[in-house]
Amino acid sequence: MPALALLPLLAGCGDTGGLVGAGATPTASGPVHLWPDRAGASVPPADPGGAPPEYVKGIPPVHDQDVHGVDPVALVQAELRAHPNTGVGADGMPPETAAAIRACGKDEGEDAEAEAEAEAEAEAAVCPVLTPYYRDLTGNGKDELIVGIELPDKMMSVRVYTADPDGRLNRIMATTETVVSVELAGRDVVLRVPSGNRGYELITAWSWDEKQLTMLPTREQIVRVPSGPQGPASRGPGPAPVRP
Structure with missing residues (x-):
């Protein structure tokens, strides 16, 4: 009797849209809580991982929340004036980078102070403030200004x-x-940085948090770097390969 029951299925295998056996299906297995009677550690709430929001002083007001007209160099220069000689933290900047940013857009002999710093600033031929990008990251329908500074x-x-x-x-x-x-990626800023393991990168997605009113690192993933010219040997930490 079981053999006869299989005949319709076997006969229909060649028909378009016919049912085809998928083979054995693995049994679903949910998570198992190990040592359920053990009292777990008490973990206090973590502080937000991002920098707290901060208004930038020394910049003219933005009309209609349109950041496209903001000069990114003038913006970073205003932050340097507000936080001079800061080496660590959100405003941390190496002295040589800070000097190069202050020199961005200045003509030689513009003022006495610039001339006094000319020797230090001359070492930086290119302004460290990169071309900005724009994207609505907060979901309010207005673009945000994304600035990169080379260090x-x-x-x-x-x-x-x-x-x-x-x-x-x-x-x-x-x-x-x-x-x-x-x-x-969508409304996220995604940073790829070398991980502690050779041949792997750490990917961190920063997302807008409406409660903290700032961008926070919300997701992290360690991925293997594909082999090739820009593979593990050149992108991961560790010594360079020994060549004969």
């Missing part, structure tokens, strides 16, 4: 600014990393 040793400061209805510029993200690349 020594492949490090980079990535900053994001938004404008409030009163026209004030508010910095909602500031992080400094040894950056492989920076990407935009």
